Amino acid sequence: MKTPLLTCLLAFGCHAALTAQQLKAPDSLRSSTAPVLPAAPKTQSTEEIDKLAEEAQKALFNSVDKAGGGAATSGKTDSTKYTPYASSTPRRLLAQKMEDPGLWAKDSVRKLAVMEVAFGGARETVMIELFPNAAPQTVNNFIDHCDSGVYNGLAFHRAIEGFLVQTGDPLTSDESARIMWGTGGGDKTIPAEIKLPHRVGAVAMARLSDKVNPERRSNGSQFYVTLGNYGALEGKYTVFGQVVSGLETIQRISIMPVDANDCPVARIEIKSIKVITQKGPMQLPAMSAGEGRRFIKPDAARGMVGRFFHHIW
Numbered sequence: 001m002k003t004p005l006l007t008c009l010l011a012f013g014c015h016a017a018l019t020a021q022q023l024k025a026p027d028s029l030r031s032s033t034a035p036v037l038p039a040a041p042k043t044q045s046t047e048e049i050d051k052l053a054e055e056a057q058k059a060l061f062n063s064v065d066k067a068g069g070g071a072a073t074s075g076k077t078d079s080t081k082y083t084p085y086a087s088s089t090p091r092r093l094l095a096q097k098m099e100d101p102g103l104w105a106k107d108s109v110r111k112l113a114v115m116e117v118a119f120g121g122a123r124e125t126v127m128i129e130l131f132p133n134a135a136p137q138t139v140n141n142f143i144d145h146c147d148s149g150v151y152n153g154l155a156f157h158r159a160i161e162g163f164l165v166q167t168g169d170p171l172t173s174d175e176s177a178r179i180m181w182g183t184g185g186g187d188k189t190i191p192a193e194i195k196l197p198h199r200v201g202a203v204a205m206a207r208l209s210d211k212v213n214p215e216r217r218s219n220g221s222q223f224y225v226t227l228g229n230y231g232a233l234e235g236k237y238t239v240f241g242q243v244v245s246g247l248e249t250i251q252r253i254s255i256m257p258v259d260a261n262d263c264p265v266a267r268i269e270i271k272s273i274k275v276i277t278q279k280g281p282m283q284l285p286a287m288s289a290g291e292g293r294r295f296i297k298p299d300a301a302r303g304m305v306g307r308f309f310h311h312i313w
Contacts, residue, residue: 031234099127101244101295111139112278113146113241114297117156117249119256119268121253125297126246127282128203130275137239138175138205138218142240145221146273156253156268157181158224159259165253166206166224167270181263188220189213196239198230201250203241210236225250245282276300 064151104110111130132139145151145168153173158166170175171184190205192215198204203225207216218238225243226233227250243250257265282295 033311060187102284104278104281106280108280111143111275112244112298113142113273113275114271115151115246116271117253117268118271119156119253119264121265123271124246124249125294126249127244127295127297128241130241130246131196131239134195135238138190138193138238141190141220142223143275146275149272150221151270151273154270155181155264156270157256159256159262159264159268160262161254161257162227163227163254164224165250166222168206168219168222170221175267178263182222182261185219185221189217190220190238192216192218193238193240194235198226198228198233198237198239199242200227200229201243201247202226202239203243204233204237207237214272227251227254250295 113128115126130139155172156165156167157172169184171180206222207218
């Protein structure tokens with residue numbers, strides 16, 4: 001990281017006052033085991049601190065892989081499995097049946113956002129099914145941002161184990177603006193389209209509080225992914241998508257070392273998000289089984305070279 005981390009940690013009080021567009025995490029949902037970077041001795045250089053933070057991130061990333069690829073739950077969610085296909089308790093909101101992407105009908109046509117995330121010395125793919133029928137304005141805004149590259153290079157600025165991860169703030173492209181992370185994207189808002197439930201892997205828009213935003217309009221760019229079935233959030237935020245592959249990546253992000261504002265210490269960055277039209281079922285790698293599996297990235301989401309090597313090998 002290029003910005004002095006000590007400045008970030010010493011100024012967290014100012015950031016907390018400015019972070020009005022972050023989704024508030026109820027105390028009962030916050031993890032008491034989330035790793036927090038301790039205050040560094042004054043004798044350590046910024047470069048040394050940054051290196052330690054990055055090494056801690058890689059070590060934790062590797063430990064999760066060795067443990068089986070899933071983050072440990074704290075027992076504070078009402079979900080029993082980390083699977084994007086497990087439905088939550090029926091609610092008054094519009095029901096959305098979640099199907100296994102490998103079993104999607106051959107004649108089905110869906111919008112799919114393919115997100116490439118870089119962290120822990122690796123690059124991961126997360127695929128999100130979009131729901132234009134339930135949230136047309138929100139999905140159109142999201143697609144416009146993806147097509148124009150708005151999300152490219154932005155960081156995840158919030159990670160709470162067992163609760164959510166959040167990104168999409170334009171300010172996170174600038175490490176020197178870290179103290180302001182979480183407050184950007186409010187120059188444009190989107191009308192509320194609150195119809196879908198917050199089940200595991202739901203993708204929703206952040207917004208300002210009811211006190212200043214009684215219409216519950218969404219932030220123009222910030223979005224989050226939930227890691228539980230949260231009835232407390234129902235009817236309050238616009239859900240517009242669902243993670244269908246790569247949920248374990250979101251889980252890993254949620255347990256990375258964070259500062260006092262739940263912001264990951266080492267940078268976790270969106271490299272790109274490409275929206276494609278997926279026809280028929282998703283494909284699994286030849287050696288893949290069980291829940292939480294990753295699906296093969298569709299050819300439409302690959303570059304020319306990627307498509308060539310995918311079919312050759």
